[in-house]
Amino acid sequence: MNRKGKLFRTLGVTSVAAVSLLMMVTASGASSSGPAKGQPVKIGISLSLSGDFSADGQAFKQGYQLWAADVNKTGGLLGHKVVLDIVSDASSPTQVVTNYQKLISTDHVNLTFGPFSSLLTLPAAKAVSRYGYAMIEGAGGAPSVFQAGLHNVFDVALPVANSLVPFAKWITALPKGQRPTTVAYVTSNDPFTQPQLPVAMKIMQPAGIKTVYNKVFPAEVTDFTPIADAVAATKAQVVVLGSTDVPTVSAFMQAFEQSGYTPKVFIATAGPDQGSTFIKAVGAANADGIMVPNSWYGLSAIPASKTMVAEYIKKYGGTPAGVNGDVAEGYAVGQVAAAAVKATGGFDNAKIIKYLHSGVMLQTVLGGAQFNALGMNPKMTAYTFQWQGATGTKFLQISPIGDPNTVKAVFPKPAWGK
Amino acid sequence: MNVTALIDAAKDGILTGSLYALMATGLTLVFGVMDIINVAQGILVIVGAYLSYALSVHFGIDLFLGLLITIPTLFVVGIVIERAFLGRLKGPEKTAMSILVTYAVSLVIEGSLNMIFSVNPVQLHAWYVNKSFVVGGYHFAFIYLAGFALAVVLLSALYYMLYRTRFGVSVRASLADQASAALVGIDVRRVSTICFGIGVAVTAAGGMIYGATTTFNASTSYDLISRLLTIIVLGGMGSLGGAMLAGVLLVFVGNVVGVIAGAVWSTMAYYVLLIIVLLVRPQGLFGKQSARVA
Structure with missing residues (x-):
């Protein structure tokens, strides 16, 4: 390359770098200044409105919208009406990054709320951290999210690693004559599901519950x-399925029934928590006895949760059991953001991040939210829930043992469709 | 190795594979006759599934009886799509353009389905969907057997139509060479329209069985179309027999490898097979090299 060419190239690279830097600075500035008087506050959210996580994405959208409607009813955030800028990422970890970059640098949103799933939350949180934005989210509870060393991520929901602990404790507390003796673990290679199973195994194995199958797909x-079919062939008395969605759980249930195999206990890490969506997919009778770990259910006694569930039913119909847990997680994200904005007196993301790291205890529809240095909410309690009966309207808490809301579990699981 | 699991996997592979064969047959027929790659085939399968769902939930019509309504309906949908969009494509860029046009069609249909049925996944239910019977210690699910039988009947009908009817002669002539077929008086445009209608109509049957064995929403179509396209590439673009064999191979190979080496390898196995076949026979198992150069 000649001297002239080198000069043009250097000039070109320098110009691109300068423009990029200017864009970043401009975007960061927008995050700190907040909306002008009388202008709405814009919250940028990327959700999976199509693709593998579309059902969860839709439920999160409902949760965010319910929260925004409630806030706007009482005058908005610091007098600014809340406007949600929601874009779809088609369940793609690549698209989610593009979306947040666009939301911040082009749409100039003031705050960002999280997408669905740990798989998408991690790249999304990394992207928004470059602009100095806080990422308050409700579906990125996998250890990989917290191990990334990000300072801006705050997960209002349950850290997933210990989700199955109450279940494992419940099963090991069964009298020895009733306690199952074999278990099959099968999981998707997803950051949300995979870390949960070894924790359960560590509790169940010493109690004499032998692992007869342990595979990742x-x-x-x-x-x-x-x-x-391979799981059914083991005739394991307990099946622990690491699933992220309804279709996976539904497929296993159908294949088990077609193989004439009914485990005594069947728990899936996600899917059965999706309320009426789950019931519609698998059929109410088949759901009887199916368990799922989570931190919230439609019958939660928390007053704010009761109000939210009532509002949800008024708007979308159904029963408390049919309310998807994602709705509450989305709503809780909004509550944490609102508390932070109120406490810091503005929309400065740096101040919001500092405030949320201060150890302050906030109240949400899920329960208490207090973040540690990693952005985890260790105060959140894990529960195990179970569909009971053949009507698809009873979704009840069956553990932790001793909790006042815990009811007796259906055990063993009834035959399929009975 | 667990022999029982292996036989189970092989059996499931053949039964499920026949469904993919049925869905892919429509795709390869359309390509063979029209030089059109219909990437909307996946979403049309989902339309078939949703039609069965609507008839079953809202009118209580049995899934198999409902095919008497859904197959003709999708035939008409196919005719409309062909007349409205694809018949206008001409020239050397026709095949490439058809990918864009049918992709646009699929996006419109996907959006419409999401608006009508929401994104929440559903599944088709009937008393026989989850039932099975045992022969020699192996469970045979009714729905998979019925799907296999349906695929055999429809593929046989398609073969009869192609090889025993006057219309079939026109189709095969168009498959071989559209210009020559037109020269001997065959209305290639009409043949193309009907073939597209047939190609879409088979998705009604495929969609019904798919919806009864898989929880689905509109987005499920992306996984479907990627599978269907690889099936017709492996079988040979435009080859009906190739699509059938490749459809069965897709699931059979995945299942058997899954049992032998673990599920992590099952998806990859088919694609390894595809690459090997394409290295040896770039035209696919039954494709004719340069048959459609004109």
Whole structure:
């Protein structure tokens, strides 16, 4: 390359770098200044409104919208009406990054709320951290999210690693004559599901519950029949399924029934928590006895939760059991953001991050929210819930043992469709 | 190795694979006759599933009886799509353009389905969907057997139509060479329109069985179309027999490898097979090299 060419190239690279820097600075500035008087506050959110996580994305959207409607009813945030700028990422970890970059640098949103799933939250949180934004979220509870060393992420929900602990404790507390003796673990290779199973195994194995199957399948698998058949062939009395969605759980249930196999206990890490969506997919009778770990359910006694559930039913219909847990997680994200904005007196993300790291205890529909240095909410309690009866309207808490809201579990699980 | 699991996997592979064969047959027929790659085939399968769902939930019509309504309905949908969008494509860029046009069609349909049915996944239910019977210690699910039988009947009908009817002669002539077929008086445009209608109509049957064995929403179509396209590439673009064999191979190979080496390898196995076949026979298992150069 000649001298002239080198000069043009250097000038070109320098110009691009300068423009990029200017854009970043401009975007960061927008995050700190907040909306002008009388202008709405814009909250940028990327959600999976199509693709693998579309059902969860839709439920999160409902949660965010319910919260925004409630806030706007009482005058908005610091007098600014809340406007949600929601874009779809089609469940893609790549698209979610593009979306948040656009939301911040082009749409100039004042705050960002999280997407659905740990898989998307991690890249999203990294992207917004470059602009100095806080990422308050409700569906990124996997250890990989907290191990990334990000200072801006705050997960209002349950850290997933210990989600199955109450379940494992419940099963090991069963009288020895009733306690199952074999268990099959099968999980998708997803950051949300995989860390949960070894924790349960560590509790169940010493109690004499022998592992007869322990396999991981790729997240992109759509035909689960051979995997489910292999689990059925072991005749394990307990099945612990690491799932992220309803279709996976539904496929296993169908294949089990077709194989004439009914485990005594069947728990899935996600899917059965999706309320009426789950019931519609699997059929109410088949859901009887199915368990799921979570931190919230529609019958939660928390006053704010009761109000939110009533509002949800008024708007969308259904029963408390049919309310998807994602709705509450989305709503709780809004509550934490509102508390932080109120406490800091503005929309400065740096101040919001500092405030949320201060150890302050906030109240949400999920319960208490207090963040540690990693952005985790260790105060959140894990519960185990179970669908009971053949009507698809009873979704009840069956552990931790001793909790006043815990009811007796259906055990063993009834035969499919009975 | 667990022999029982292996036989189970092989059996499931053949039964499920026949469904993919049925869905892919429509795709390869359309390509063979029209030089059109219909990437909307996946979403049309989902339309078939949703039609069965609507008939079953809102009118109580049995899933198989409902096919008497959904198959003709999707045939008409196919005719409309062909007349409205694809018949206008001409020239050397026709095949490439068809990908863009049918992708646009699929996006419109996906959006419409999301608006009508929401994004929440659903599944087709009937008393026989989860039932099975045992032969020699192996469970045979009714729905998979019925799907296999349906695929055999429809594929046989398609073969009869192609090889025993006057219309079939026109189709095969168009498959071989559209210009020559037109020269001997075949109305290639009409043949193309009907073939597209047939290609879409088979998705009604495929969609019904798919919806009864898989929880679905509109987004499920992306996984479907990627599978269907790889099936017709492996079988040979435009080859009906190739699509059938490749459809069965897709699931069979994945299932068997899954049992032998673990589920992590099952998806990859088919694609390894695809790459090997394409290295040896770039035209696919039954594709004719340069058959459609004109």
